[in-house]
Amino acid sequence: MALTVRDLTVHYGSFTAVRDARLDITDGEVLALLGPSGSGKSTLLRAITGLEPMTSGSVSWDGTDLATVPVHRRGFGLVFQDGQLFPHRDVAANIAFGLRMHGIPKAKHRARVEELLELVGLKGFERRRVTELSGGQAQRVALARALAPEPRLLLLDEPLSGLDAGLREQLAIDLADLLRRSKITALLVTHDQEEAFTLADRVAVLDAGEIRQEGAVRSVWRYPADDDVAKFLGATSFVDGVAAGGVVHTDLGDVALQELEDGPVRLGLRPHALRVAETGVPGEVTAAVHRREHLRLVVRLSEKDTVNTVDAVAPVTADLRAGDPVRLELDPDGIAVVG
Numbered sequence: 244m245a246l247t248v249r250d251l252t253v254h255y256g257s258f259t260a261v262r263d264a265r266l267d268i269t270d271g272e273v274l275a276l277l278g279p280s281g282s283g284k285s286t287l288l289r290a291i292t293g294l295e296p297m298t299s300g301s302v303s304w305d306g307t308d309l310a311t312v313p314v315h316r317r318g319f320g321l322v323f324q325d326g327q328l329f330p331h332r333d334v335a336a337n338i339a340f341g342l343r344m345h346g347i348p349k350a351k352h353r354a355r356v357e358e359l360l361e362l363v364g365l366k367g368f369e370r371r372r373v374t375e376l377s378g379g380q381a382q383r384v385a386l387a388r389a390l391a392p393e394p395r396l397l398l399l400d401e402p403l404s405g406l407d408a409g410l411r412e413q414l415a416i417d418l419a420d421l422l423r424r425s426k427i428t429a430l431l432v433t434h435d436q437e438e439a440f441t442l443a444d445r446v447a448v449l450d451a452g453e454i455r456q457e458g459a460v461r462s463v464w465r466y467p468a469d470d471d472v473a474k475f476l477g478a479t480s481f482v483d484g485v486a487a488g489g490v491v492h493t494d495l496g497d498v499a500l501q502e503l504e505d506g507p508v509r510l511g512l513r514p515h516a517l518r519v520a521e522t523g524v525p526g527e528v529t530a531a532v533h534r535r536e537h538l539r540l541v542v543r544l545s546e547k548d549t550v551n552t553v554d555a556v557a558p559v560t561a562d563l564r565a566g567d568p569v570r571l572e573l574d575p576d577g578i579a580v581v582g
């Protein structure tokens with residue numbers, strides 16, 4: 244086990260920002276700490292680095308307790324939201340800073356800087372002033388600087404959240420590729436599920452200072468531990484049903500979920516779990532908004548006691564507006580099995 248965190252608690256005065264956190268990261272694995280704003284993600288990350296004093300608990304690397312090891316001797320690389328580059332130094336000097344700090348001889352700097360710029364897709368940028376970089380380029384330089392001394396753990400705190408949506412998506416894909424190719428062990432903090440799922444092998448969902456669920460990305464997405472985690476992962480309504488022979492029967496219709504054992508189940512529905520179709524439960528559109536890939540609807544269901552209003556989707560080409568009658572069918576793709 245590379246990183247082991249046990250019972251980590253951080254108090255700010257009488258307020259508990261992180262309570263009894265337990266985490267493991269194995270070599271070459273990327274773990275995302277995912278949670279809403281204020282849930283304690285940054286506090287936990289900072290406590291792991293040693294930047295934030297812990298109230299209790301332990302952080303170990305390969306079984307060695309790091310309590311007495313200062314931040315700069317932990318062998319961790321850090322990347323924050325706003326890069327924090329040195330504005331008066333050029334790109335090469337920013338990246339070489341990490342090498343100097345770790346006592347790597349100057350003769351080796353140039354080759355390593357070139358190698359890193361190539362890795363982050365900024366070949367030839369050595370002499371560029373950092374004030375003349377775009378937000379995305381600056382974050383790539385910050386990443387190169389953190390990777391320069393070959394840290395045993397890379398810690399990324401919302402590394403992409405200062406960037407606009409399109410760039411963020413592209414950089415997340417590039418970063419995922421880089422982490423995999425270089426087999427980097429990393430801990431990523433984000434409030435963005437998509438970013439966590441693009442980048443991480445496993446996620447730990449944090450809420451109000453506590454880790455509510457931890458597991459492989461796909462499994463947490465499909466099987467959230469409770470309604471709160473399901474809501475945080477996009478479920479906007481819930482329906483109870485009964486599974487029998489791989490089909491779940493609910494008030495909103497039937498849906499094939501082959502992996503489920505027979506018995507009662509609770510389903511969390513993301514908007515695309517309900518799609519406009521020829522058949523299905525009837526309802527009336529109360530709102531329709533165009534999104535990039537679909538038309539997002541709010542639908543009031545007719546004659547349903549348990550669920551009244553649900554989110555649903557229709558193709559972008561559908562000409563639907565408030566007041567229109569529709570029918571909705573369940574789509575297994577958007578469903579989470581809760582509990």
Ligand SMILES: Nc1ncnc2c1ncn2[C@@H]1O[C@H](COP(=O)(O)OP(=O)(O)OP(=O)(O)O)[C@@H](O)[C@H]1O
Nearest residue numbers: 255258260278279280281282283284285286287434
């Ligand atoms: N230095 C501090 N003193 C007192 N309270 C703090 C301090 N730093 C953070 N907090 C509080 O601790 C809680 C957790 O903060 P933290 O920054 O870890 O959350 P987060 O999940 O990273 O949030 P965000 O996504 O908004 O950055 C918040 O309620 C915050 O107000």
